[in-house]
Amino acid sequence: MLINLSNHPFDEWDNSQKKQAIALYSEVVDIPFPEVPPEADSHEIEKLADEYLNKIKAITEKNDVVVHIMGEMTFCYTLIHKLQRDQIKCIASTTKRNVRRLATGEKVMNFNFVQFREYNMTT
Numbered sequence: 206m207l208i209n210l211s212n213h214p215f216d217e218w219d220n221s222q223k224k225q226a227i228a229l230y231s232e233v234v235d236i237p238f239p240e241v242p243p244e245a246d247s248h249e250i251e252k253l254a255d256e257y258l259n260k261i262k263a264i265t266e267k268n269d270v271v272v273h274i275m276g277e278m279t280f281c282y283t284l285i286h287k288l289q290r291d292q293i294k295c296i297a298s299t300t301k302r303n304v305r306r307l308a309t310g311e312k313v314m315n316f317n318f319v320q321f322r323e324y325n326m327t328t
Contacts (some may be wrong), residue, residue, distance in 0.1 A: 206268045207233045208261060210284075211275040222298060222318035229321070230271060236260060241277040254283040261288065271296055273321070285324050295324040 207230035209215050215223065215233045226233050239253060261272060271294045274281050285295045300316040307313060 206230055206264075206270045208236055208264060208270055208272045209233055210236045210238055210257070210261075210272055212238045213275075219318050225318075225321065226273075234264060238276040239280070241280045247279075250279050250283050253280060254287055257284055258287045258291075261293065262291070265293065270294075273298060274324075285326065289324070289326060296321045297324060298322075 207226050214235045214237075215226070218226070223233075236257070239257065241250070241253065245253070261270070264270065272288055273296050274285060274288075275297055288295050299319045299322050301319055303315045303317065305313045
């Protein structure tokens with residue numbers, strides 16, 4: 206099972222990302238990414254990471270899971286560290302970024318999925 210902890214629900218992924226996720230993990234469960242206040246200090250980030258660790262562990266009790274985690278960096282770093290400490294694999298999705306500039310000066314960005322990549326943190 207893949208737990209998707211990001212601001213992008215599985216239903217909104219492009220077809221190639223969905224197909225690869227199902228082929229690799231059979232099932233995808235969305236957990237919405239939390240609002241991380243920019244004013245939050247390290248203690249608050251730690252507390253929020255503990256809350257999400259508990260949510261994930263509740264799902265993992267009967268399942269072999271991998272966590273797809275993408276979002277605010279300090280929260281992700283803290284939670285990934287906790288998950289890996291508990292032997293829960295974490296991955297990110299990689300994309301090719303295509304940028305077009307319109308005559309109005311606006312940027313239009315499209316992201317094309319390439320692969321899932323493991324967070325390989327060693328301590």
